[in-house]
Amino acid sequence: MKRLYDSVLNKSGVSIALLLLVIGFFIAQIPHFQLDASSDSLVLEGDNNLHYYQSIKKNYGSDDYLVISYQVKDNLLAPAQINHLANFRRDLQAIDQVKSVTTILDVPLFQSPPLSLIDLAAKDISIDNGNADLVLANEEFKSSPLYADNLVSKDGKTSAILVALKGNKTFENRRQKRNTMRVKKANNELSKEALAKLSAIEKQVLKDTTTQNALQDKTIAQIRTTIDKYRDNASLFLGGLPMITTDIIGYISSDLIIFSLAVIGLMTLILAIIFKGIRWVLMPIGISITGALMMTGVLGFLGWKVTIISSNFFSLLLVMTLSVMIHLVVRYRELAQNNPDLAYRTLIQNTLEQMLKPCLFTTLTTIVAFGSLLISGIRPVIDFGWMMSIGVTIALILSFVAFPMIMSFLPKPKIPQFKTELGFTHGLAKFTEKFGNHLLVVLILFIGASAVGINKLSVENRFIDYFKENTEINQGLTLIDKKLGGTIPLEIIFDGLAEDYWYDEDLRADMHKIHQYLNALDETGKVLSIDTLMQILTQANGNQAPNGFLLNVIKTQIPDSAKAYVLDPYLSEDNGQIRMVIRIRETNKNLKRAALIEKIETYISKDIGFQEGSFHTTGMLVLYNNMLQSLFASQIKTIVVVFAMIFLMFLFIFKSFSLSILALIPNILPSIFILGIMGLMNIPLDLMTITISAIAIGIGVDNAIHYIHRFKAEFAKDHDYLATMYRSHNSIGLAMFYTSITVTLGFLILALSNFIPSIYFGVFTAIAMISALLANLTLLPKLILMVKPKI
Template sequence: MNLFFDFILKKASLGLTLLLLIAIFFIAQISDFQLDASADSLVLEGDENLRYYQNIKKNYGSDDYLIISYQVKDSLITPKQLDHLRKFKQDLTKINQIRSVTTILDVPLFRSPPLSLAELASENISIDNDNANLALANNEFKNSPLYANNLVSKDGKTTAILVKLKNNQKFKELRENLDKMRTQRANNKLSNDQQLKLKIIEKQVLKNITTQNKIQAQTIAQIRTTINQYSNKAHLFLGGLPMITTDIVTYISNDLIIFSLAVIGLMSLILTIIFKSVRWVIIPIGISIFSSFIMTGILAYLGWKITVISSNFFSLLLVMTLSIVIHLIVRYREISQLNPNINSHQLIKDTLSQMFKPCFFTTLTTFVAFSSLLISGIRPVINFGWIMSIGVIIALVLSFLAFPMIMSLLPKAKITKQKTELRATTLLAKFVEKFGNHLLVILVILLIGSGFGISKLSVENRFINYFKQNTEINQGLTLIDKELGGTIPLEIIFDNLAEDYWFDEDLRNEIHDVHQYLNSLDETGKVLSIDTLMQILTQANDGKTPNGFLLNIIHSQLPERAKVQVLYPYLSENSGQLRMVIRIRETEKELKRGKLIDQIQHHISTELGFKQNSFHLSGMLILYNNMLQSLFDSQIKTITVVFVMIFIMFLFIFKSISLSIIALIPNTLPSLFILGIMGLLNIPLDLMTITISTIAIGIGVDNAIHYIHRFQHEFRKDNDYIATMYRSHTSIGLAMFYTSITVTIGFLILALSNFIPSIYFGVFTAIAMLSALLANLTLLPKLILMIKPKINI
């Protein structure tokens, strides 16, 4: 390595120029950097339910529409308020990308005035047709089996405006072809030529998604502008999946930019306080920024999208690169103080030689930790594992190239006074010597408390809780959830029953029983099915349920507008399916998705007599629940794999079983501690918090490797374990303290985010960093002093 370091230092100008050119190339790609918050990024890849859901959407249409909640103080059904709503709708329809707008003005009415069965086929009653009785319409909206607690709230003061966006038919067909080919690939049914074609289609879809997202964001911005113009006479909130994904991308973008800048600013301030030198601020901050920018450019070049999980990669790379450079700086200053007359070239070379091995091993263990995420089975988690695995390698390479090149081109740094002792680390060393046995008691208490907390850990979280209460998403979702029948859709599909439904009275009664059962559950809001039409027809038939003969006549003669509302979404004659749509209340505090799904399946099959394979539960609730439930398995698998791999790495690094075990024990605590806290505070695992354990382990073992490596080096001087501990605490302990405090404060910045998972990520990662620091400066040296493992010297 010395020859390589000599070469770097001799060719510093050329090397730095090449590094800058490489950096500029990748930075130039950042304009193509993309974020993804679509529903696809929140589901489990390879989930059979996902393929089924995609097929259902082909038959019944997508649930990707916007909902505007329109709330007034008094009644919706007054001439002035209806006129205001009418003008609002007209302005919405002027927006280019809006295909249709459905309101209480244009939906068909069946009881305003009451229509007989015969009149249902001939009359077309609606407010906009100017043939509706407004008093009766007001009553119908509040009590109709179709509109009550769905289109209009029970108190008649809130209504939903359904906004459907225009579809790009070519893109839709391309996406369907992509889904079909991916299914074939999963079943190993694609030839080599077809696999090449699939890659081309994937690139085309990626470009189209980017274009569609930009158009969607512009459309939503236009809708919000229109909403602001009409908020004087109504309380308006925008909701729906397209709006949520667009806003999440905005949150992620803001967090990525604002908090990265905040982390940079805060780290600069901390470095200024620690080193009191412009050089020791600009160099580490500059190298860290370039490392993160290069990784961002690589992602853009490869076409990899950043999701909710990987959105903090930039800040993570900043602090990981900074950690390496701070270790180099601290060692540089130590050597300079011990050898004041050493020339600049030799000083830099000695710094690199002494720090390369521990930094290489720490990077390797961090790489292993993040690589463990590749077995999670959750695509966004896997992608995050790849991003960080590549990123830590870039951090190491750039640090060991840029730092010596820059330092060799600058005059030798004047180190007039190097602080070799920090009160905090010295006190920790004294505590270990005098009260070390207490640490073991603390360890047992922490393990018991963490175990209890972990036993209470769950994945049952509410999507609405991802956003602060003052955000439009939270307020809009809460209003829709409470007043308009729930937010998250659950679908139940009954196969091969559509044709029999019109003739079989027993079947109609059974479907009615299912409908009523679903409607009785606390977690459900609005339930819609073909039974909703039956309830409307029963009202029109003086409270008598129509027989099969009448039903066949009516269903063939219903006006098209009525069929769109009450027939086509719930009965498909082409597929032979009956469909129920149930909206689940996210604001229901006792909601347990997995338990609810099992309960519904059990009741329909056991209590109501439907065969298990004759119906299927589908919808975003199922997909999201499958992904959440997989988090438990993923967490267990990744933590197990990472500990096994790191133990093997320790054996390779330390060449001692006892020392490897000693190094591993303190670094199990941060991850167990974090999981225990989450369980005790009833904070569920989600897509972001699942990665914290891996990060805690990855960075924690870095401290262990640095400490043990320095301990081995210092032990050569006198073979005195206690004296070696003190020297290690005042040397490498100093670098560990500086890096950990910098990282901790940097991550705490995320607590100011509007996105709750980002807040949890920042706070718990900060706690993990502090606990890892304390564990490696207390428990690790105590175990070394107690066991006295053989130190390879």
């Protein structure tokens, strides 16, 4: 190591040139950096239901369409309003990537005027065709089993416009193949050759997604421009999964830029206040920014996309690199003050040699903490674990290489005399000495309260709550959810019954019961199924359900325009399937997805009598629920694994079983407190908050390693535990305080985000950082004073 630093310091020009070359290479990759907010980030990669869902989408079409809510003050079917809507539809259809637009103008009508069973086959009534009675149509839209609370609100003032976007068959087939292979991979059914093929397909799908996202972003921008032209006669909101995806990417991009700049500004101010010197501000900030930019380039080079979960990686790397730099700067200044006559290069080298071990160990424990995310089973969480593990490695290497290079190019700084004793850390030492026993009692009470909170912890969150109420996503989702029958789809597929349906009266009765049961649930909005067609036919048959003979005649004579709405999406004789589509109301605050799915499945199997395996629940609601439910198991596995690994590392670092146990105890508390607070405040676990425990452990353990490493060095002077505690608080405690405050304030900036998960992430991580600092400067020394382990 000494030879390495001699080489760096003696040949600093060559070293800097090589370093700049490496930095330049990775920064040049930044244009390849990409963001992703697709539905892939909301599901379990190895979920068997995902493969089934993809096959259903292939049979019945995608539910990834845009929804525009069209709300009027007076009559939706007034001539001027119809003309306005027709012009709006025409302009939407003119957009290149729009495949089709469905409105109240083009859907088939059955009661405007009322049609008999014979008329249903012979007449094709719609507003577009000019043969609809508008007064009756207004009533039909509000009361129809097909359109009410679906295409038109029950008050008749809000209508849905469905915009389907053009897809790419090649992209879709490749994605389907990837999903099928992922399921096989999760079941260990792929050979080495197949795994290599899967890796190649995944890279191609990433490229496909980038191309598709670019087209989608452009299309949605054009749709929004078109919407703005028609706000004069209607209140318009855009919704749907493609829009949500696009807007989330916008939030991520905005947060990535704005909050990274805010963190840089705040860190600059804090360093200026702490160190009062340009060198001690610009060097740490410059190295931190360079490290984060290099990692951005690494992501671009590897083709890894940043998702909702990993969107704060840049800010995280800024504060983590800065943490290493602050420790280096504080140690250099301490050595320079205590040894003012020491040669400049010797001071630099001593700083590096004394800080290498603790910084290396803290980096390794941080990697272990983030590495624990690899067992989550959720692809974006796994990727985040890899990103941060690579990122903190870059932060360590860059800090220990760039620090001596830059210092060697600058003249030896004059270090003014400064007090190493900080009132805050010295006060914590006095508090620990005098009130340590009281502290233990208080902590036990806190742990008890946290246990109550953890017991209340859930994963039941509402997607609509991810966005502030003043955002278009929240307003659009709320309007669609309340007025137009719900947002998130749940599907029920009955296998092998399609042909029987037309002949089996008991089967039709069962389908009707299930339809009515689903419709009566508080959590459900609009329910659509083959029974919807039966209700329409019953109305046309004088309110008498047609028999099997009539049904078989009618089904062959229904016009294609009507089949597309009332038959094809809900019954497929080619696949033998009957399909029900239920939209779930996200605005229902009592929504519990897992309980709802179980209740529905129990009713169908126990109350109606369908055998398990003869029907399946699927759809985005099920996939999202499967991912959420896995968070519990993932969180437990993550915490257990990370603490086990860190304990083993402590044994390796400290060579003492008792000291390792003592170091571990304070760092369990931040995770317990955070999860307890979330439970007590009814804040559910989600894709972002699940990572807080790993981050809190990873950064919190750094404090323990730095503190014990310094405690051991100070203890060797007089073997006085109490005096050593005070000296440690007044030396390494200083760096711990500066880094923790900087990190905490950096995370708190995220509280200004428009994206609620980012706010929770920032606030709770900040709380975890403060908890870790206090625990390692109070509980840890108190335990050492009590146990007096062999050091």
